[in-house]
Amino acid sequence: MDNVLAARALMGVSLGFHIIYATIGIGLPFMLMLAEGLAIRTGDESYHQLARRWIRPAGLLFAIGAVSGTILSFELGLLWPRFMETSGPLIGLAFSIEGFAFFTEAIFLALYIYGEQRLSRRMLFLCTIPLSVSAAASAAFVISANAWMNTPTGFRRVNGVFTDIDPFGALANPAWAHQAIHGTLAAYVATGFAMSGVYALAMLRGRKSEDNKRAMKLSLAVAGVCLPLMFLSGDFAAVFLAKYEKPKLAAMEALFHTTQGAPLIVGGWPDPATGRVLYGIELPKLLSLLAHHDINSVVEGLDAFPPGTTPDPRLVHPFFDLMVGSFFIMAGVSAAFWWLIWKKKESAAGGWMLRGILVASPFGLIALESGWLVTEFGRQPWVITGHMRVTEGVTTNPGMGLVFLVFLLVYIVLTAGLLKMLLWPSSGKKEVRAAQEGQNVDP
Numbered sequence: 532m533d534n535v536l537a538a539r540a541l542m543g544v545s546l547g548f549h550i551i552y553a554t555i556g557i558g559l560p561f562m563l564m565l566a567e568g569l570a571i572r573t574g575d576e577s578y579h580q581l582a583r584r585w586i587r588p589a590g591l592l593f594a595i596g597a598v599s600g601t602i603l604s605f606e607l608g609l610l611w612p613r614f615m616e617t618s619g620p621l622i623g624l625a626f627s628i629e630g631f632a633f634f635t636e637a638i639f640l641a642l643y644i645y646g647e648q649r650l651s652r653r654m655l656f657l658c659t660i661p662l663s664v665s666a667a668a669s670a671a672f673v674i675s676a677n678a679w680m681n682t683p684t685g686f687r688r689v690n691g692v693f694t695d696i697d698p699f700g701a702l703a704n705p706a707w708a709h710q711a712i713h714g715t716l717a718a719y720v721a722t723g724f725a726m727s728g729v730y731a732l733a734m735l736r737g738r739k740s741e742d743n744k745r746a747m748k749l750s751l752a753v754a755g756v757c758l759p760l761m762f763l764s765g766d767f768a769a770v771f772l773a774k775y776e777k778p779k780l781a782a783m784e785a786l787f788h789t790t791q792g793a794p795l796i797v798g799g800w801p802d803p804a805t806g807r808v809l810y811g812i813e814l815p816k817l818l819s820l821l822a823h824h825d826i827n828s829v830v831e832g833l834d835a836f837p838p839g840t841t842p843d844p845r846l847v848h849p850f851f852d853l854m855v856g857s858f859f860i861m862a863g864v865s866a867a868f869w870w871l872i873w874k875k876k877e878s879a880a881g882g883w884m885l886r887g888i889l890v891a892s893p894f895g896l897i898a899l900e901s902g903w904l905v906t907e908f909g910r911q912p913w914v915i916t917g918h919m920r921v922t923e924g925v926t927t928n929p930g931m932g933l934v935f936l937v938f939l940l941v942y943i944v945l946t947a948g949l950l951k952m953l954l955w956p957s958s959g960k961k962e963v964r965a966a967q968e969g970q971n972v973d974p
Contacts, residue, residue, distance in 0.1 A: 535922055537931030538610040541938055543907075545603050547900060548942045552596040552949075553670060554899055557715065558722020558753075559589040560636070560666045563643070564659035565749065571656055579652065581746055582659075586644055588953055593640060595949050597633070602938070610931070614914050614924030617693060621685050622676040624698035629672035635665040670718065671711040677906070678706035682775055683915050709771050710906070713764040716757045717902065721895030723754030724861055728892020731885040747888070748872075754895070755865045761858070766821065773822035776916075777831045778840070779909035782847035784818055785811070786832040793818040793830035798852055801844035806834075808848075839912070846908040850901045857898035864891040 563582050570578035604626075608615055639662040646655055679685075685700030686693040730747035772780040780786075785796055787806035795818040799811020816826040823830070833841045864887045871884060910916055914924040 534927065534929070534931050535925050537935045538925045539921065541931065541935040542603075542606055542610060544935070544939055544942060545599065545606055546903070548946060549596065549599040549603060550900060550903060551896060552592050552599055554718045554721050554896065555588070555725065556592045556596045557666045557670050557718040558726075559585060559592065560640070560659065560663040561719060562722065562726065562750065562753065563589065564656070564663045565753065567652075567656040567659050569749075571652060577742055577745060581742060581749075583647070590640065590644060591949060591952055593637070595945065598945070599942075600633075610926050611914070611924050612926055614919060617919060617924075618679070618915060620696045621683075621693070621698055621701035622679055625672045625675040625679070625702050628702075629669050632665045632669040632672060636662060636669060639665065667715050667718075670715060672702075674711045674714050675702055675704070675707045678710045679704045680914060681710075681779075681906070681910055681916055682706040683918060688918065705775055706771065709764065709768045713761065713768055713902075714899075716761040716764055717895070717899045719757045720754045720761055720861065721899050723750045723752075723757070724888075724892045724895040726750035727754065728889050731888040731892065735882065735885050735889065751865060751868055751888070754861065755869055758858070758862050758865060762862075765858075769821045770824070773830065776909070778833065778836050778842060779847070779905075780822065781831060781833045781835075782842040782844040782909055783851040783905060784830075785844040785848040786818065786830060787834060787844075788832040789829060789835050790832060791819070791829045792816040792827050793822070793832075795821065796848075799848075801848050803844070842909050842911045846911075847905055850904045850908065854898045854901035854905060857894040857901065860894050861891050861898070864888055 563585055566578045566582035566585070570576065570582070639658045642650070643655060643658040643662060646658065650658070679701050682705045683701070684704045685697040685702075687695045727747050727750040730743045730750070733743050734747070769780070772783070784793075785799070785801040785808045786793060787801075787803070792815070794816060795814040796808045796811040797814065799808040801808050819828045819830055820826045822828065833844065867887065868884060912920050912922070914921045
């Protein structure tokens with residue numbers, strides 16, 4: 532395994548795990564805020580108790596996210612020293628502000644966790660507001676750094692050297708708005724569906740308590756509201772890509788040739804040798820409509836750019852389809868659930884609906900991971916688009932393959948430990964209580 536492949540694989544594995552921790556770490560504080568707000572507004576104590584049961588996973592995911600994020604910060608410096616030397620003065624501001632947001636989140640999470648006996652209920656709710664805002668802000672500023680890699684701004688390049696450095700210009704780069712909005716909404720959707728799956732599974736196992744129904748309804752409400760917003764932000768992203776990141780759009784849609792009235796191709800396998808998409812479903816002129824809001828507009832294909840400067844559609848197109856497909860799976864399940872609720876059908880909590888929710892529950896995280904892969908593969912072969920290739924930014928130190936294997940093992944153990952801490956202790960306490968009361972427990 533050469534250095535470039537090993538460094539990319541290690542960074543990819545680290546980010547792949549971290550995204551899961553960070554995503555739920557963004558969504559859970561938002562759920563806490565909603566539950567506490569509903570408890571105050573309705574006077575229903577069960578919402579407050581629901582929020583207090585979410586404290587343990589929120590605290591654990593915050594801690595694990597902090598650990599995996601720290602690892603990533605070291606990897607940036609150790610694996611990509613040339614990239615960091617060049618980009619550090621520009622993206623350093625985003626990471627610095629993210630640090631402030633992170634510590635703000637930590638402060639208010641601690642106040643919320645340990646304030647049950649010391650703070651009023653209204654103060655507990657007020658703690659969840661900066662908690663959820665700072666969690667989202669932390670992600671948004673990290674996304675700014677990634678967006679800068681896609682649309683670098685805030686400098687002039689003179690004889691290969693970046694001069695006239697403007698960190699604020701880099702922070703507010705063109706891609707930041709659509710990536711931050713889309714990413715934050717995706718985090719809320721992913722968390723909502725993941726949580727709904729947990730409660731759907733519990734109900735399928737016979738635990739159809741009002742608390743479980745209430746929790747599932749709240750989590751699906753968050754996902755149901757954010758899904759249409761995520762669709763609109765996706766349209767915003769398509770228009771942006773058509774203007775600023777044309778090679779990425781061409782790779783996403785597997786458009787090999789510049790075309791007037793370009794079709795949207797669903798599925799299929801891109802074949803660079805023939806410049807065609809095998810087995811794909813072609814929707815005439817739809818890509819031109821989405822990209823430029825004009826069915827007869829011209830959309831640049833991969834042939835419009837110099838060879839060796841464009842992403843590989845065989846990597847980008849399938850993940851883009853997976854992301855879009857995941858969206859429609861969640862949208863269909865969410866629509867079915869809320870239609871049954873609107874019709875006041877008991878089948879909203881019936882077996883087939885619960886199974887549908889359970890099947891759809893991982894697709895929020897699948898969509899988010901797929902979207903991240905589209906963003907990263909869609910920037911290739913650049914680490915700073917148009918200025919530095921991946922091969923130019925990587926470390927020259929040997930032995931990266933061994934480091935990759937070690938860290939892969941670390942992340943597997945870390946995730947296994949997290950799952951054990953989330954699942955086993957609560958089950959054990961339940962069994963102890965039942966044993967003390969002389970009851971039988973159905974595992």
